[in-house]
Amino acid sequence: MLARPLSETSALLCLxxxxxxxxxxxxIAIVNGGxxxxxxxxxxxxxxxxxxxxxxxxxxxxxxxxxxxxxxxGRDIVVAGRSWNWLGNEPxxxxxxxAYNSPSSLAVLLQLxxxxxxxxxxxxxxLERWRLSASCASTVLLAGWVYPLFAHWAWDxxxxxxxxxxxxxxxxxxxxGGSGSIHVVGGLTALAVSWILGPRxxxxxxxxxxxxxxxxxxxxxxxxxxxxxxxxxxxxxxxAILFTGAPPQRIVLIAVNTTLAxxxxxxxxxxxxxxxxxxxxxSISANGWVGGLVAGSAASPFxxxxxxxxxxxxxxxxxxxxxEWFELRLMVDDPGGAISVHAVGGIWGLLALGIFxxxxxxxxxxxxAAGGFSxxxxxxxxxxxxxxxxGVATLVGFVLPLSYALNLIxxxxxxxxxxxxxxxxxxDLYELGGGAYPEFVTHTEDFTQFRKRxx
Amino acid sequence: xxFAGWLIVAFAVALLPPTLVRTVFxxxxxxxxxxxxxxxxQGNLTDTRERG
Numbered sequence: 159m160l161a162r163p164l165s166e167t168s169a170l171l172c173l174x175x176x177x178x179x180x181x182x183x184x185x186i187a188i189v190n191g192g193x194x195x196x197x198x199x200x201x202x203x204x205x206x207x208x209x210x211x212x213x214x215x216x217x218x219x220x221x222x223x224x225x226x227x228x229x230x231x232g233r234d235i236v237v238a239g240r241s242w243n244w245l246g247n248e249p250x251x252x253x254x255x256x257a258y259n260s261p262s263s264l265a266v267l268l269q270l271x272x273x274x275x276x277x278x279x280x281x282x283x284x285l286e287r288w289r290l291s292a293s294c295a296s297t298v299l300l301a302g303w304v305y306p307l308f309a310h311w312a313w314d315x316x317x318x319x320x321x322x323x324x325x326x327x328x329x330x331x332x333x334x335g336g337s338g339s340i341h342v343v344g345g346l347t348a349l350a351v352s353w354i355l356g357p358r359x360x361x362x363x364x365x366x367x368x369x370x371x372x373x374x375x376x377x378x379x380x381x382x383x384x385x386x387x388x389x390x391x392x393x394x395x396x397x398a399i400l401f402t403g404a405p406p407q408r409i410v411l412i413a414v415n416t417t418l419a420x421x422x423x424x425x426x427x428x429x430x431x432x433x434x435x436x437x438x439x440x441s442i443s444a445n446g447w448v449g450g451l452v453a454g455s456a457a458s459p460f461x462x463x464x465x466x467x468x469x470x471x472x473x474x475x476x477x478x479x480x481x482e483w484f485e486l487r488l489m490v491d492d493p494g495g496a497i498s499v500h501a502v503g504g505i506w507g508l509l510a511l512g513i514f515x516x517x518x519x520x521x522x523x524x525x526x527a528a529g530g531f532s533x534x535x536x537x538x539x540x541x542x543x544x545x546x547x548x549g550v551a552t553l554v555g556f557v558l559p560l561s562y563a564l565n566l567i568x569x570x571x572x573x574x575x576x577x578x579x580x581x582x583x584x585x586d587l588y589e590l591g592g593g594a595y596p597e598f599v600t601h602t603e604d605f606t607q608f609r610k611r612x613x
Numbered sequence: 614x615x616f617a618g619w620l621i622v623a624f625a626v627a628l629l630p631p632t633l634v635r636t637v638f639x640x641x642x643x644x645x646x647x648x649x650x651x652x653x654x655q656g657n658l659t660d661t662r663e664r665g
Contacts, residue, residue, distance in 0.1 A: 237627040326631040353657045356664050366662065488654050489661045544636060547643065548622055555619025555646045 164261050168399055171406050172264050175396035179271040182389020183210060186278045188382030189448065190494045193373035193441055194285040197584020200594035205290050206278055212294045213277035213301035214270050221273060223250045225306035227262040228315050228401070240324045242317040246310045261400060268396055269309070272340055273301045275393075279344025282494020283352040284574070287359075287581055290589055292574040299564045300347055308557055309339040312549065313401050321545040328542030329517065331549035334402055335394035335416075335455025337507035342553045343561075345501025348492065350562035354569050357491030359581050368485050371493065376440040383447045390416055390451045398459045408459050415458040415466035416451065422467045423450025426474025442478055445495040449477035452500055453507035457515050465514035472510070473503050505550050512543030614649030618642045 164172065187206035194202050226232055226246020233245040248254060257263045277297045284293060311318040312333045322330030333339055362368050373379060394412050398404035404412070427446025431439035453473035454466055461469070480498040484490040490497065565574075580588035587593060621642030629635035 240627070242627065321626065325626055353653075353660075356661060362661070489658055490654075540636075541631075544639060548626055548639060551619055551622040551639070551643050551646055554650060555615045555617075555622065555642070558650075559615045 164264070164399070167406055169261075169264065171409065172396050172399045173267075175392040175399070175409075176264065176268050176271065178392025179268065179275070179389050179396070181385045182393055183271065183275050183278060185382040185384070185386025185389055186275065186282075186448075188385060189379050189444060190278070190282045190285060190382075190496075192375040192378035192382060193282070193444075193494045195371065195584065196374035196595055196598070197586055197593065198286045199374060199586065200592070201290065201585035201589055202281070202285060203594075204590065205281055205288075205293050208290065208294055209277045209281060209297045210274040212297045213273045216298050216301040217270055217273045217306070218252055220250055220302050221306045222246075222252055222266060222269065223248045224303065225269065225310045226314050227265045228313075230262065230314070232310075232315060242320060242324065243315050244311070244317055245307070246314060264396075265314075265400055268393075268400060272309075272336060272393070273305055276305050276340050276344040276347075277301055279341065279496050279500050280348040280351045282496030282499075283348035283492045284355055285493040286585060287355055287575055288351065289572075289574060289576050290585075292568075292572045295568055295572045296347075296351065296565055296574070299568060300343075300561070304347065304557060304561050304564070305339070305343055308343050308553070311552070312339045313397075318545070318549050318552065321548060322541075325545075326541060327545035327548070328512075329545070331545045332402070332460075332511055332515070332542070333456050333508060333549065334398050334404075334459055335390070336397060337452055337456035337504040337511075338549055338553055341452045341455070341500040341504035342508070342550075343557055345497050345499070345504060346553060346558040347561045347565070348496035349490070349501060350558065350565050351574070352490050352492055352497065353562065354565055355491075355575050357489060358493070359578060361491045362489060366489065368489075368491075373441055373493070376444075379441060379444045383444050386448060386451065387417075387420060390420075390455065394455055394458045402459060404459045411463075412458045414463055415461060416454050418463055418466040419454025419458075419470035419473065420447050420450040422470025423447060423453070423474035423477065426471050427478050430475060430478045441495070442481055445481060445499050446474040446477050449473045449499045449503035452503040453510065456504075456507040457511035460511065460515040460517060462514070462516065465510075469507065469510045469514070473506055476502050476506055505553070508546050508550055509543070512546035515542060614652060615646050616649075618644070618646030618649055621645060 191199050191202040224246050226248045231247040232243040233247050234241045234243050255263055255266055277300055310316045312331055318331035320330055321327040391413050394416050395409045398412055424447040427443045428438040431442050450470040450473045453469050477498050480502045481495050484492055484497055622639050625635050625638035
């Protein structure tokens with residue numbers, strides 16, 4: 159089965175959109191950096207760029223070989239007379255990719271950025287206590303196995319994408335901009351990492367009461383939100399062209415929906431926090447903005463703008479309350495809000511697609527043997543919603559345990575958590591030997607002691 | 614239980630025809646997963662308290 163070739167216009171537009179995706183990566187890195195304390199800011203940014211590099215390298219090595227692309231070689235298993243594709247079967251080191259105007263070459267480029275974005279998400283949960291080497295090692299597992307496996311199932315003709323033809327569930331599991339493949343995978347990995355690391359020292363009192371540890375630079379956080387927004391426009395548009403066969407004209411609707419979802423989510427968080435705390439909370443509002451982007455990603459080409467607003471409103475409320483729920487009730491220390499924003503927001507986005515999607519054009523679906531388009535335009539309804547539910551169940555029931563088990567084993571060999579002394583000093587000084595803001599040395603005592611020990 | 618719930622969902626999708634029974638099995642699998650998630654959260658809570 160061959161993937162549908164792209165027209166020159168689509169290919170060019172897709173390429174331009176893909177080039178915007180690094181802004182989403184930069185945005186998330188800056189948001190994470192700003193939400194941590196100043197004594198670990200440099201470490202947070204270095205970890206972000208290192209993790210991106212490791213993710214790209216691992217994906218080049220084996221990630222794409224496992225993930226593959228629509229229409230590429232895959233491994234099938236036959237159950238009850240139906241063939242289910244469960245793994246890609248491309249050669250390693252990106253061999254066999256036609257680099258000249260082929261959808262697969264564009265997909266490789268998109269995936270290199272997407273896997274970098276996935277890898278950055280858990281860093282938000284591990285801020286101020288996750289060692290640089292351990293986070294890079296964990297990224298190898300995420301970018302090499304966990305992400306490619308689920309992304310293949312959802313995007314590249316895997317069994318979730320086949321739910322429509324094989325099981326009569328609408329168009330099969332759909333996740334256009336990566337609410338599930340990128341954000342829920344990253345968010346659930348963040349949850350696993352957070353469980354393994356435990357909370358920061360001093361976060362909870364002996365009576366289990368959390369202390370507020372505010373981020374060091376909210377201006378940076380909000381600037382990161384703006385950057386991420388531009389990247390999201392590119393990601394949602396490029397993925398829609400590549401993975402659902404969306405025509406270039408559809409890009410306008412995708413951009414409108416992405417903007418409306420993020421805006422509605424931000425306003426919801428501002429209003430809710432304003433009503434509850436007397437004034438808006440900057441960090442939760444920033445989380446709400448990104449949560450709206452995450453939730454709006456899955457369905458952006460298939461929904462009306464009013465539905466995007468509703469998705470954003472619910473995402474904003476979910477993020478606000480789940481941040482508090484994780485921190486207060488479950489004692490999960492997630493300084494960057496990665497679990498609430500990416501896992502909770504992403505799951506809502508996936509389910510919302512099943513509720514609000516309206517399919518006016520054929521959707522690219524690998525299960526059709528005649529070139530990759532499903533001939534029938536399935537109506538949104540119970541079938542589509544069930545497919546989305548199966549996808550969410552796979553994320554929670556398969557991806558989370560897999561990610562937790564892999565990271566738990568890795569933690570035995572490469573301890574995740576920095577020494578308590580490192581937490582006290584801050585990771586900048588402890589792991590890098592210098593701070594992000596040397597002119598503002600607030601921990602003079604630590605700094606002089608460190609210098610004395612070095613000399 | 615997370616994984617067990619997912620197995621129920623996966624087998625229902627693979628083996629059962631598209632009927633109400635299949636939907637019930639899928640929803641049951643999701644319910645088992647939610648129970649597993651609640652237990653995992655509770656386990657982490659206990660673990661965090663023990664770590665101090």
